[in-house]
Every structure is written in C-alpha cells, then in structure tokens.
Amino acid sequence: MALAKSVYNLLFRRTSTFAVTIMVTAVAFERTFDLAGDAVFESLNRGKLWKHIKHNYEKN
Incomplete structure (x- = not known):
C-alpha cells in the first residue's frame, strides 16, 4: 500500500505530472x-x- 501511495503522490496527484506521465508512457510504449x-x-x-541477400548482387 505504501508503494501505491508513493506512486500516486509522485505521478498522479497533480494534473500536470499526470499528463507528463501519460505522454512519456505512450512514447515509451510506442518505441x-x-x-x-x-x-x-x-x-x-x-x-x-x-x-x-544484398551480398549476392553487390560487386566489390
């Protein structure tokens, strides 16, 4: 329970950090x-x- 409360207070409590968390997570997931x-x-x-197969067609 302490971990969940820490994550909430760090990332989800304020709208600005929540939005940044969503954006960073989306970029990381996409990559x-x-x-x-x-x-x-x-x-x-x-x-x-x-x-x-390019080595079959290239001349050195």
Whole structure:
C-alpha cells in the first residue's frame, strides 16, 4: 500500500505530472512496440529481405 501511495503522490496527484506521465508512457510504449514488431517481421522474413541477400548482387 505504501508503494501505491508513493506512486500516486509522485505521478498522479497533480494534473500536470499526470499528463507528463501519460505522454512519456505512450512514447515509451510506442518505441517498444515498434522495435518488437520490427524484430518479429525480420525473424519471419529472414533470408528474404534486401539486407540479407544484398551480398549476392553487390560487386566489390
């Protein structure tokens, strides 16, 4: 209960800190979701993407 009260007093008591908390959480969630989606896409398409096969077509 003390942890919940501390979090409430720190982040949710005032409207301004509540709004900032929501914005920061949204940006962090978006970044994490984007990275996870890219990782899943690349794992499903391994060997089919340009960065995986470009060595076959580039001349050094």
